[in-house]
Amino acid sequence: MKGETHRVVIIGGGFGGLYAARSLGSSPVQVTMVDRRNFHLFQPLLYQVATGGLSPANIAAPLRRILVRQRNTEVVMADVADFDPENKKVILHDGEIAYDSLIVAAGAETGYFGQNQWAKLSPGLKSIEDATEIRRRVLSAFEQAERETDPKLREELLTFVIVGGGPTGVELAGALAEISHNTMKYDFRNINPADARILLVDAGERVLAPFPVELSTYAHDALVKLGVEVHNHHKVCNVEEDSVVVSHNDEETTIRAKTIIWAAGVQANPLGRKLAEKTGAKTDRGGRVMTEPDCTIAGHPEIFVIGDMACYAHQGEHPLPGVAPVAMQQGQYAAKTIVKRLQGKPVDPFHYHDPGSLATIGRSKAVAVLGKWKYTGFVAWVLWLVIHLMKLIQFESRLLVLMQWSWAYSTFNRSARLITGEDYRQEELQDILNS
Amino acid sequence: MKGETHRVVIIGGGFGGLYAARSLGSSPVQVTMVDRRNFHLFQPLLYQVATGGLSPANIAAPLRRILVRQRNTEVVMADVADFDPENKKVILHDGEIAYDSLIVAAGAETGYFGQNQWAKLSPGLKSIEDATEIRRRVLSAFEQAERETDPKLREELLTFVIVGGGPTGVELAGALAEISHNTMKYDFRNINPADARILLVDAGERVLAPFPVELSTYAHDALVKLGVEVHNHHKVCNVEEDSVVVSHNDEETTIRAKTIIWAAGVQANPLGRKLAEKTGAKTDRGGRVMTEPDCTIAGHPEIFVIGDMACYAHQGEHPLPGVAPVAMQQGQYAAKTIVKRLQGKPVDPFHYHDPGSLATIGRSKAVAVLGKWKYTGFVAWVLWLVIHLMKLIQFESRLLVLMQWSWAYSTFNRSARLITGEDYRQEELQDILNS
Numbered sequence: 001m002k003g004e005t006h007r008v009v010i011i012g013g014g015f016g017g018l019y020a021a022r023s024l025g026s027s028p029v030q031v032t033m034v035d036r037r038n039f040h041l042f043q044p045l046l047y048q049v050a051t052g053g054l055s056p057a058n059i060a061a062p063l064r065r066i067l068v069r070q071r072n073t074e075v076v077m078a079d080v081a082d083f084d085p086e087n088k089k090v091i092l093h094d095g096e097i098a099y100d101s102l103i104v105a106a107g108a109e110t111g112y113f114g115q116n117q118w119a120k121l122s123p124g125l126k127s128i129e130d131a132t133e134i135r136r137r138v139l140s141a142f143e144q145a146e147r148e149t150d151p152k153l154r155e156e157l158l159t160f161v162i163v164g165g166g167p168t169g170v171e172l173a174g175a176l177a178e179i180s181h182n183t184m185k186y187d188f189r190n191i192n193p194a195d196a197r198i199l200l201v202d203a204g205e206r207v208l209a210p211f212p213v214e215l216s217t218y219a220h221d222a223l224v225k226l227g228v229e230v231h232n233h234h235k236v237c238n239v240e241e242d243s244v245v246v247s248h249n250d251e252e253t254t255i256r257a258k259t260i261i262w263a264a265g266v267q268a269n270p271l272g273r274k275l276a277e278k279t280g281a282k283t284d285r286g287g288r289v290m291t292e293p294d295c296t297i298a299g300h301p302e303i304f305v306i307g308d309m310a311c312y313a314h315q316g317e318h319p320l321p322g323v324a325p326v327a328m329q330q331g332q333y334a335a336k337t338i339v340k341r342l343q344g345k346p347v348d349p350f351h352y353h354d355p356g357s358l359a360t361i362g363r364s365k366a367v368a369v370l371g372k373w374k375y376t377g378f379v380a381w382v383l384w385l386v387i388h389l390m391k392l393i394q395f396e397s398r399l400l401v402l403m404q405w406s407w408a409y410s411t412f413n414r415s416a417r418l419i420t421g422e423d424y425r426q427e428e429l430q431d432i433l434n435s
Numbered sequence: 436m437k438g439e440t441h442r443v444v445i446i447g448g449g450f451g452g453l454y455a456a457r458s459l460g461s462s463p464v465q466v467t468m469v470d471r472r473n474f475h476l477f478q479p480l481l482y483q484v485a486t487g488g489l490s491p492a493n494i495a496a497p498l499r500r501i502l503v504r505q506r507n508t509e510v511v512m513a514d515v516a517d518f519d520p521e522n523k524k525v526i527l528h529d530g531e532i533a534y535d536s537l538i539v540a541a542g543a544e545t546g547y548f549g550q551n552q553w554a555k556l557s558p559g560l561k562s563i564e565d566a567t568e569i570r571r572r573v574l575s576a577f578e579q580a581e582r583e584t585d586p587k588l589r590e591e592l593l594t595f596v597i598v599g600g601g602p603t604g605v606e607l608a609g610a611l612a613e614i615s616h617n618t619m620k621y622d623f624r625n626i627n628p629a630d631a632r633i634l635l636v637d638a639g640e641r642v643l644a645p646f647p648v649e650l651s652t653y654a655h656d657a658l659v660k661l662g663v664e665v666h667n668h669h670k671v672c673n674v675e676e677d678s679v680v681v682s683h684n685d686e687e688t689t690i691r692a693k694t695i696i697w698a699a700g701v702q703a704n705p706l707g708r709k710l711a712e713k714t715g716a717k718t719d720r721g722g723r724v725m726t727e728p729d730c731t732i733a734g735h736p737e738i739f740v741i742g743d744m745a746c747y748a749h750q751g752e753h754p755l756p757g758v759a760p761v762a763m764q765q766g767q768y769a770a771k772t773i774v775k776r777l778q779g780k781p782v783d784p785f786h787y788h789d790p791g792s793l794a795t796i797g798r799s800k801a802v803a804v805l806g807k808w809k810y811t812g813f814v815a816w817v818l819w820l821v822i823h824l825m826k827l828i829q830f831e832s833r834l835l836v837l838m839q840w841s842w843a844y845s846t847f848n849r850s851a852r853l854i855t856g857e858d859y860r861q862e863e864l865q866d867i868l869n870s
Binding site: 095420 | 472473474490491492493495496497499500503504509510511512513529530563564567574578581582619621622623624829831832834835838839842846848850851852853854855856
């Protein structure tokens with residue numbers, strides 16, 4: 001009988017995929033969750049790993065653990081290579097999986113507007129490895145500055161450029177400002193960490209563009225008060241080793257900086273384009289797959305594309321934004337749709353209920369839009385804290401994060417300030433081999 | 436006047452170096468702590484990072500933070516390349532530092548008995564990178580086994596060989612047994628993690644050789660009860676890709692295993708031999724520097740060598756073991772000796788006060804020797820927990836570790852089960868560059 005059970009394959013264990021899998025937990029279907037990582041990552045807090053406030057395991061939970069009680073669900077750690085929609089198969093790098101319904105939710109990655117050579121010079125913030133790499137670069141820059149005697153080089157080491165004024169850029173800039181002004185205040189003997197320049201460079205008119213104007217203004221002022229130099233209307237023309245070229249009013253300036261962080265854009269996982277090729281679906285400029293009102297692909301009602309990989313343009317003026325609530329709701333919708341169809345019930349189009357938006361700037365400073373209500377300052381910050389804690393998948397993570405936040409709030413310390421990386425193990429191996 | 440202050444340079448922020456630095460905190464000397472990492476690592480709990488129980492930041496604390504209140508102390512993150520004892524200088528890869536007194540405490544690294552080509556095949560457990568690499572290999576082996584259809588390959592994936600029956604080997608074997616029998620019990624659909632074979636291979640007569648015989652026997656039995664195959668009198672003759680060759684009663688056997696972990700030996704940091712060359716000091720087989728009764732080098736009363744880098748043979752039958760309490764006490768002794776000399780006071784030779792030994796095997800199972808008293812089982816385990824928590828450097832770490840241990844004890848879960856590593860970032864960059 002097992003062979004006759006409806007097989008749902010979900011690609012990606014992010015918000016979309018995970019919420020889909022959970023919604024199917026007690027349905028009479030067979031679920032296979034495919035991810036190339038063994039954990040679900042709570043991306044909204046990734047910037048706190050990048051800035052030494054939290055550890056990777058605090059915001060990542062093993063997928064097997066999350067889904068352990070769902071006896072109809074299997075987790076497969078594998079790389080998806082391609083699709084065979086005709087034969088209803090997902091092609092893996094080392095095998096294939098057959099499906100009756102497919103939910104594609106492989107998310108997005110950092111996008112460099114086609115300038116992919118910038119990736120090595122200016123890491124984005126999408127994975128745990130990105131976060132520990134940014135942490136390594138930021139902390140190493142302060143360490144090197146402490147030992148640098150050339151004032152010009154020291155200045156370059158203490159200049160941090162963040163490209164992109166969306167929530168990630170704002171949160172990173174705020175956290176970096178707090179690190180340099182508070183956390184590391186007394187840590188050095190030759191430099192004053194507060195001398196660090198933190199530049200937030202954004203091509204648009206204002207930071208946090210999707211928020212109401214007055215909240216953008218609040219965020220801007222809060223950043224400036226923290227010591228961040230906010231540069232709107234500045235477009236990045238080039239990223240080079242230790243410098244960024246920006247253009248403002250048709251005038252180009254070169255900013256010398258050892259640390260450049262890219263928070264300016266994302267593009268859909270390349271699997272989007274592969275799926276589009278095979279199914280004839282369209283993609284938008286960011287590689288997102290255009291979907292029908294029911295989140296499926298035209299001509300393929302059995303293939304759902306959801307979350308950051310999907311361009312859903314059937315509600316409102318603009319396509320839905322690439323944020324967690326859209327992915328979660330689309331995941332739940334796809335799951336329910338599959339079950340309803342099996343039951344022969346009619347299905348309504350997807351409808352996004354916007355729960356609001358939040359962004360934090362720093363200690364006691366945040367902005368929030370919940371329905372008609374707008375909040376700034378301490379209230380928004382508490383809202384941000386509570387909502388992010390609640391949304392963390394594991395109860396243990398909530399406790400650990402809460403404890404670290406309380407500790408950081410009262411001591412200004414950030415305990416996860418480790419410079420780690422493969423470099424060291426390679427070096428040690430080299431030492432051993434040479435010795 | 437600053438130039439006339441006595442300059443103490445400490446190489447290494449491990450137990451020895453850190454305890455020396457702290458002892459000098461309010462002395463009229465200028466202290467420089469040199470380490471190539473930016474944190475102090477609590478090595479006794481490293482095996483818990485390797486087995487997904489704790490996060491790196493829980494057992495590592497930024498050196499600057501630990502020493503932030505010591506206004507006479509400077510932290511320098513740098514690589515030591517060599518020594519110039521004639522001119523009292525430490526040569527860095529990129530500079531030099533002058534000293535009046537030098538404390539060399541650069542610790543030990545994994546030793547492969549001269550077979551350095553084994554290092555890549557069988558990682559040791561001395562650094563955070565080692566620990567996350569072992570974690571990656573162990574968890575990946577289970578993931579691959581879940582997808583492997585060839586029963587022979589599956590068996591190899593589920594075979595874990597730990598070389599060395601000292602505390603690290605015993606602790607790793609116990610933790611791996613618990614992971615496979617408890618933590619991951621319901622995680623997989625195609626394999627039973629409890630089928631994993633965990634082999635502890637040791638050349639000696641019994642595990643935990645430095646402990647009294649009855650404690651070794653207890654540990655042996657506890658391991659066997661957990662499902663570990665303990666092989667004493669088995670010497671490793673060769674390590675190859677996916678296999679270990681062991682010899683027992685002059686008969687060689689090949690064990691096929693995808694995961695081989697090396698806990699069989701350490702050797703002093705190579706700086707020991709460099710220092711010996713420059714000063715005429717002697718080293719032992721493990722590269723440890725032979726020291727005088729006052730922990731200095733013959734002919735160089737201003738150079739102290741302490742901890743795992745030193746061979747101190749003036750107390751008891753054997754040289755002092757490479758354990759944390761020796762390093763801590765020698766660090767404090769070196770600091771006090773420097774101050775006493777400046778005051779013109781006489782100095783007694785170093786004397787080690789053995790506070791006892793502890794090793795844990797698993798849940799509620801440990802052995803402890805404290806003075807004349809020997810403990811096994813629950814009592815020893817509670818002692819182990821309390822002492823390790825107390826010895827963690829930061830109060831915040833103590834809380835976080837305590838919380839994770841309580842959680843793990845009640846749920847059998849280990850939340851830090853992440854497969855991470857530079858591989859992923861490299862791959863992503865490749866994806867971006869190719870796209």
